[in-house]
Amino acid sequence: MTELAKIPLAGVIGHPIAHSRSPALHGYWLKRYGLPGHYIPMDVAPQDLEHVLRTLPQMGFVGVNITLPHKEAILSIADIITDRAALIGAANTLIFRKDGKIHADNTDGSGFIANLRQNAPHWDPTAGPAAVLGAGGAARAVVAALVEVGAPEIRIVNRTRPRAEGMRSDFGAKVVVHDWTHVGQMIEGCATLVNTTSLGMTGKPDLVINLDRLDQRCLVTDIVYAPLKTQLLIEAEDRGCTVVDGLGMLLHQAVPGFERWFGKRPVVDEETRQAVLSA
Ligand code: ATR
16 A cells, blocks of 8 residues: 555535535644545535445545435445434444445534533533424434433424424434424423524524523524524523524534544634634
């Protein structure tokens, strides 16, 4: 093997991929720690995904992140799937093993929790129910994580109600589905409120919900990170709640992959946030 081939390569595969912040993040960490390696964005159409994944290890790739629209489809290609990725029904982090097998994991949920633990250290997810807005892929990762950290009840609302009901059978009795029109009542008594819908994102309509029944002790977070402070977070903060923006989830979900591929557990701090925001 030549010296060149020993430099670990990783990257992110999506379609499209130009918007991804992951290259800026991993590139920043590689530079910060002075590590050899490259992290490369790759635009791969669905029909080419399996071929590309089987070819990359031969080129020196040690793994990749997977983003839209491949996060679900990857499960039918990967050889080894972690329990949590199987439960969520999607993966975002692949490891190309030396035996040729592709190992798929989902780190969105652990990234979600790590972000809250870091930015709201007094948050106690066991102190009351969690309210989750939305029932897409991101919601599934968030609900799996909330179950894991001991939320006593998880109340879900979604515009398309059957999608939320599908989650009840997957995640068990703690999950309770409410009607979207009752979201104002649903948040009452909650210890955690999470928006996992795309509402509030730049270019999308705002998320409009009545927060009158929101308890001041409720931690409010949004997986949307552009803008950093969504209308939901602004209003919740006005009511005295602790709020945490979604950028930290993006940063923390990347930690396990970087550590595995490049051999160093990276920190997520203000400098990391700024590096990504200014890229
Ligand atoms: P992701 O995998 O990122 O979660 P997704 O699977 O497309 O993306 O889910 C997006 C979420 O935002 C869904 O809960 C979606 O509601 P539906 O299941 O009814 O589609 C929600 N969402 C998107 N646009 C919305 C809108 N205008 N009003 C309400 N909910 C919306």
